[in-house]
Amino acid sequence: xxxxxxxxxxxxxxxxASADSAARRAMLASLAFAVIxxxxxxxxxxxxxxxxxxxxxxIAGYGRMRAIALNSFVYGFGGLAATGLAYYMTPRxxxxxxxxxxxxxxxxxxxxxxxxxxxxxxxxxxxxxxxLAEFPLLVDFALFVSLVIPASxxxxxxxARTERTIYVSLWYVLAGVWWLPxxxxxxxxPGTTGLGTQLQSSFMVGGLIGAWLPxxxxxxxxxxxxxxxxxxLYSRSLAQAGFWSLAGTGLFASVTRxxxxxxxxxxxxxxxxxxxxxxxxxxxxxxxxxxTANGAYKEIRESTPLRMIGGGLIVYAGIAALLSVKGFxxxxxxxxxxxxxxxxxxxxxxxxxxxxxxxxxxxALPQIAGRRLVDDQARRAMRLTIWGGSITGGLLVISGLVxxxxxxxxxxxxxxIEYVRTTGLIDxxxxxxxxxxxxxxxxxxxxxxxxLRTYTSGEAIASEVLLEIGQDDE
Amino acid sequence: xxxxxTMSEQLAAAAAAMGTPEELVERAAIARATAQGRSYExxxxxxxxxxxxxxxxxxxxxxxxDPPTEPESKPESDPPSEAATAAPAVPxxxxxxxxxxxxxxxxxxxxxxxxxxxxAGLLTGILALLAAAILLVVVIPANSQGDARHIVGEAALSxxxxxxxxxxxxxxCQYCHTQNVRSVVADVGLGAITExxxxxxxxxxxxxxxxxxxxxxxxxxxxxxxxxxxxxxxxFLIHPTEIVEGSAQPPYANLSEDDMDALVAYVLALR
Numbered sequence: 001x002x003x004x005x006x007x008x009x010x011x012x013x014x015x016x017a018s019a020d021s022a023a024r025r026a027m028l029a030s031l032a033f034a035v036i037x038x039x040x041x042x043x044x045x046x047x048x049x050x051x052x053x054x055x056x057x058x059i060a061g062y063g064r065m066r067a068i069a070l071n072s073f074v075y076g077f078g079g080l081a082a083t084g085l086a087y088y089m090t091p092r093x094x095x096x097x098x099x100x101x102x103x104x105x106x107x108x109x110x111x112x113x114x115x116x117x118x119x120x121x122x123x124x125x126x127x128x129x130x131x132l133a134e135f136p137l138l139v140d141f142a143l144f145v146s147l148v149i150p151a152s153x154x155x156x157x158x159x160a161r162t163e164r165t166i167y168v169s170l171w172y173v174l175a176g177v178w179w180l181p182x183x184x185x186x187x188x189x190p191g192t193t194g195l196g197t198q199l200q201s202s203f204m205v206g207g208l209i210g211a212w213l214p215x216x217x218x219x220x221x222x223x224x225x226x227x228x229x230x231x232x233l234y235s236r237s238l239a240q241a242g243f244w245s246l247a248g249t250g251l252f253a254s255v256t257r258x259x260x261x262x263x264x265x266x267x268x269x270x271x272x273x274x275x276x277x278x279x280x281x282x283x284x285x286x287x288x289x290x291x292t293a294n295g296a297y298k299e300i301r302e303s304t305p306l307r308m309i310g311g312g313l314i315v316y317a318g319i320a321a322l323l324s325v326k327g328f329x330x331x332x333x334x335x336x337x338x339x340x341x342x343x344x345x346x347x348x349x350x351x352x353x354x355x356x357x358x359x360x361x362x363x364a365l366p367q368i369a370g371r372r373l374v375d376d377q378a379r380r381a382m383r384l385t386i387w388g389g390s391i392t393g394g395l396l397v398i399s400g401l402v403x404x405x406x407x408x409x410x411x412x413x414x415x416x417i418e419y420v421r422t423t424g425l426i427d428x429x430x431x432x433x434x435x436x437x438x439x440x441x442x443x444x445x446x447x448x449x450x451x452l453r454t455y456t457s458g459e460a461i462a463s464e465v466l467l468e469i470g471q472d473d474e
Numbered sequence: 475x476x477x478x479x480t481m482s483e484q485l486a487a488a489a490a491a492m493g494t495p496e497e498l499v500e501r502a503a504i505a506r507a508t509a510q511g512r513s514y515e516x517x518x519x520x521x522x523x524x525x526x527x528x529x530x531x532x533x534x535x536x537x538x539x540d541p542p543t544e545p546e547s548k549p550e551s552d553p554p555s556e557a558a559t560a561a562p563a564v565p566x567x568x569x570x571x572x573x574x575x576x577x578x579x580x581x582x583x584x585x586x587x588x589x590x591x592x593x594a595g596l597l598t599g600i601l602a603l604l605a606a607a608i609l610l611v612v613v614i615p616a617n618s619q620g621d622a623r624h625i626v627g628e629a630a631l632s633x634x635x636x637x638x639x640x641x642x643x644x645x646x647c648q649y650c651h652t653q654n655v656r657s658v659v660a661d662v663g664l665g666a667i668t669e670x671x672x673x674x675x676x677x678x679x680x681x682x683x684x685x686x687x688x689x690x691x692x693x694x695x696x697x698x699x700x701x702x703x704x705x706x707x708x709x710f711l712i713h714p715t716e717i718v719e720g721s722a723q724p725p726y727a728n729l730s731e732d733d734m735d736a737l738v739a740y741v742l743a744l745r
Contacts, residue, residue: 048686051724052715061724062686063646095505129643129678158593163505166591175600182604186612195670196616197679203612205683232497247600251607258683261654262670267615333658337685403685407660415664415688415696423686423722 015105019097020368022104026084027361028455029112031448033076034354036119038441040069041350045392045434049427067122067134073349074132074208075143076115079180081357082216083108083150086173088364089223090154093170094161099153107149114142130201132208133187140188147181168239172219175247179215183207183251195262199255206257209345210278210323211250214316217356218246218285221309224363225289228306229299234291242284249277256327259336268329275327282320286313304375304382308359308447311386316352319344322397334408339426340400347393350440351386358447366454370463374453381446388440395433399426481515488521631673631743638740641733643678645726652682653691653744665692686722695745707738 044065046053054060091098098104118135121127127134135143154177158170187204226233233239252274255267293300293310300306322344325331335341366373402425406412412422488503489496503517631639642648653674655664668674668691674681697703706717711734714723729737 047724048722051722061646063649066649067646125644127644129648129680131683155597161593162508163501164591165501166593166596171596171600174597178597178600179604182608186608192616193676194616195675196612198675198681199612199616201679201683203608207607244599247603251604252611254607255611258654258681259656261656261681262668262672262675264615264618267611270610333656333660336656336658336660337652337654337683337689339684339686342684404660408658414660414662414685415693417718419688420718420720420722422688424720 015102017101019091019101020088022098022101022108023084023087024365024368024455025105026080026087026108026111027365028084028452029108030077030080030084030357031451033072033080033115034358035441035445035448037069037073037077037349038437038444040065040072041346041392042434042437042441044069045430045437049430049434064122064125064127067127068119070132070345070349071115071122071134072119073353074213075118075184076112078208078213078216078349078353078357079115079147080108080111081361082176082180083111085216085220085223085357085360085364086150086154086177088368089169089173089219090157093163093167093173093223094158095163096157096161099156099160103149104153107146107153110142110146110149114139114146118143128188130187130197132205133201135188137188137190140184144181144184144188147184151177151181167222168233168236168243169219169223171239171243172215172222175243176212176216176219179207179212179251183212198258198261199263202257203251203254206254207251209348210253210320211246213348213353214281214320215246215250217312217316217353217360218242218281220356220360221285221289221313224305224309224360225292228303228363229293229296231292231296234288234294238284238288238291242281242288245277245284246281249274250281253278253324253327256323256332257341259326259332268327268332272327272329275324278320278324282317286317289313304373304378304450305359305363308355308362308378308382311382312352312355312359315347315355315386315390319347319352319393334404335400336404338400338403339396340404343393343396343398343400345393346396346437347389349389350392350437350444351389354385354389354444354447355382358444358451361451362454365451366458366461368463369455369458370461371454371458372461373450374458375450377446378450381443381450384439384443385447386443388436388438388443391436392433392440395429395436399429399433402426402429481518484515484518484522488518491522631740634736634739635743636740638736638738638743639678639680641729641737642680642740645729645737647690648680648682649684650682650686650722651688651690652685653689654681655689655691661689664689665695690741690744693744694742703742704738707741708734711737 043060044062047060047062047065051062087098087104118139121136121139122134126136128136133140154173158166158174183204186200189200192200222233222239253271255263255271256275259268289310293306300310326335326341362373362375362378365371403412403422406422406425407414412425413419414422485496485500489499492499499518499521503514503521506512507514507517653668653672655661655666655668657667661667668681672681672691674691694703697706710717710723711726711729713727714721714725726734726737
């Protein structure tokens with residue numbers, strides 16, 4: 001949709017009320033953070049293998065690079081992409097225009113600005129010490145407010161719906177828009193101490209990586225796959241099983257982030273039991289969408305969004321399986337506190353999430369911008385992302401396993417001057433992980449460019465203009 | 475029975491005309507009928523007759539928005555055929571069965587009534603699970619350890635050591651080092667197991683989550699007795715690979731003297 005050119009109201013140009021304008025802006029803004037996150041991930045991995053690189057610059061420290069990478073991926077890319085897709089899907093699933101489109105713009109703009117400020121503050125060393133909670137307190141407050149806005153808008157829109165059925169993808173959208181601000185709040189609430197600090201951190205990190213990102217990715221998949229294949233959903237019952245498995249276990253399984261520690265034994269058991277639900281959710285989703293797309297081989301071959309979402313789901317299923325086994329004490333005793341979990345985080349942010357979310361954008365943005373998808377490089381970009389991200393994550397998972405086995409068998413020491421043998425054990429894996437991270441970063445950048453090129457120079461096609469049933473045109 | 479068969483045929487015809495599965499056409503027709511105050515039969519009959527059910531397209535982007543081309547003019551001697559003339563789509567003339575259907579149904583009542591799904595129930599379920607998770611995995615265990623909020627068995631940090639902890643966190647040491655000794659075989663030799671009231675769990679927390687470097691919870695107690703811990707640590711932090719070849723420790727030569735003193739003091743307090 002073109003920006004308002006009447007000039008009669010500056011507000012109209014900056015904060016248009018036209019349908020899908022907020023969705024478009026949020027999606028486009030998210031891409032910048034995906035590229036920043038990918039670049040920071042490469043620098044982060046380089047610093048592990050070459051710690052003396054840029055050693056005079058505190059900004060280039062491993063910790064800061066990691067904080068920039070993950071915060072950019074999760075809150076910048078994931079948060080804005082999820083918001084944009086929610087704003088796109090909700091009106092179409094409810095038969096009702098998005099409530100308060102201008103407020104949606106304000107929320108998306110604030111979100112973008114605040115995350116940028118947060119990343120800048122990390123760069124300058126103004127940071128809190130908890131993982132994925134590094135933004136300073138003022139930024140936390142502003143980001144929380146901007147995360148509540150999509151939740152309230154989507155909820156109000158669903159409440160005002162004309163469509164009787166609440167479609168499967170809408171369940172995931174609703175869960176996604178409410179979980180993110182809740183997780184962020186719990187992870188950042190100040191004043192906790194003792195075991196509570198560790199638990200709030202594990203809840204947030206485990207919840208964001210193991211439950212929230214999958215929730216928004218799967219929701220997008222459930223929207224795109226039936227439409228792109230022109231087939232009805234295979235099974236609503238299977239969809240219910242998958243959704244409630246993820247919703248009912250994902251957050252409880254978050255405790256496995258830190259594994260055994262000062263937490264009571266019953267909490268570890270809780271994490272182990274609930275983490276099995278992650279596999280159920282992944283398998284139910286895969287089966288349902290595979291059943292939906294069954295026979296649509298031509299559409300899958302020709303559709304970039306379908307291929308991307310399918311690839312992302314397959315990688316996610318593998319991640320879910322590995323996350324779920326970490327809950328078991330015997331497994332965690334080996335891989336806990338190693339790079340094992342780090343590998344799963346990187347596989348999620350470098351592969352599964354970008355493929356599912358950018359794949360959904362590749363379906364949505366052409367529809368609302370009236371441009372044909374410019375996917376001449378899509379296959380290559382997808383391969384780079386899948387292979388690069390999966391290998392990066394996989395190598396760190398293997399490194400963690402090797403390290404953990406070494407510690408448990410005494411093959412390498414867990415402390416002292418000889419600890420250098422521990423890092424020496426996994427040097428090769430770390431070096432190859434740098435290369436594969438570069439490949440993944442190139443792939444993600446190409447995917448982002450694909451969306452941008454579509455928006456700016458894609459061939460004009462019939463755009464999809466949402467008209468609320470019974471509503472007059474503006 | 476005749477009514478159901480006729481509606482089924484019309485639904486099939488509408489679905490075929492739109493190239494859309496019948497189930498979706500049915501749902502769309504019910505929603506449209508409710509919103510516009512028309513009957514379901516009217517909607518389906520109109521769609522089966524070729525009336526467009528799709529949304530409008532924007533004139534500037536759609537080639538389809540071009541005005542339809544005029545049909546080629548025929549020679550004057552030939553009267554224009556009906557087929558060549560652009561005729562507006564009209565709903566089919568009602569068949570006797572349709573008329574009977576209208577008379578037999580109350581006005582405005584759709585043939586099929588879809589149950590409105592509960593949004594409140596779905597949202598309540600989502601939020602309830604969220605609240606339950608927060609309670610079960612954060613609030614309850616955090617408060618189940620008795621004196622977990624207080625540092626137990628460790629002396630308080632001096633002002634210099636406290637500042638050193640700030641430097642430790644500012645430099646991101648907690649991203650590579652843990653202060654979290656677990657009751658597992660892999661942590662044997664690292665010192666006392668971390669209790670709920672440990673300083674590393676206090677705010678600001680230094681427990682860490684990944685060991686690229688070794689655990690530091692009791693690092694000072696592992697230093698050789700004949701070594702000047704402060705001097706050794708300072709040298710190591712400035713020139714790590716000269717002290718330990720191949721070490722993954724990044725050099726901190728950029729730290730000010732005061733920050734280095736504070737950091738060293740803090741690390742030596744970790745016993």
